[in-house]
Amino acid sequence: MTSATPVGDAYPYLRAASAGIRHHSRTLAPRDQHPASAADRAHLDVLHAHLTALHQLLDQLAESTRPPHPAAGRQLATAHTRLWQATAAVHDAFHLLPVAEASSAGTDCQPDRLPEGPPVLTICQRHRAAGHVVRRKTTPSDLNTPAPGHTTTCAQ
Template identity: 45%
Template sequence: MPTEPLPELAVSFLPFATAALDFHRALNLPEAQAATSRGELDALHAHASALYGLIDSHTARTGPVARAEGDHLRACRIRLWQAADHFHDAFHTAPYTGGRLPAGEACRSRLPEGAPDLTICQRHLALAARVRRDHTPADLHDPVTGLTHH
């Protein structure tokens, strides 16, 4: 199934997304040493998942006409999946403030723990299905990701 081409808005969106990340880093991170909250991990997972989709669109456009560049974008896409997978794992190991421990099977069985748990698990399962369709297990575990040109 071919990926939809990027809308014209996507090119102008990138500087705004970068500025938003800079703003978040400058103003919203606590100075005191503290663990990242489940809500923040959910937001980081959302960013990695959205960036995966954006890079996927660029990969689909670039790969057929510029193989080396497409291979590098494909490697970026795989790394974004790996990052999203780690954010998801971190979310489920982060302290829960709701007074109960989350069930480890809740995500796998699609039984959410409540917001924002529902969003991260649903997003992660949807992205995982897309990743399994687009990549082989070897791709996902290869440290070089099979680049054809170095």
């Protein structure tokens, strides 16, 4: 029996998020007269928010897929780990970028100074919360293992 919802309409919010990323990527692409703009802290903060939301979705998919389809669940769990590595790299890049003059006070990763933390450190709060989930489900050796090669066959 087939689903009544067409595949293209099954996940409208996820499709909209993907379309937004494609649009943003096109606007950042270098043009003949305009060089690509460099990432700034605000840009990386928004990207980090997207990655952590995607990380949470992938975690839920891996958990629900693992019982009926163990091999697919393991692959999704591996993707979950790799996505965390990308999220951590974006967080690190955020802290390597220069701080704007207006928000130069308190830019260390210490969100516990204020209940909500300084606005520039919301990325750190988000990263800590996601990291807590990762540490409960992933071993340090898994996080440091390089990505494996492609192990399935794809239909061309």
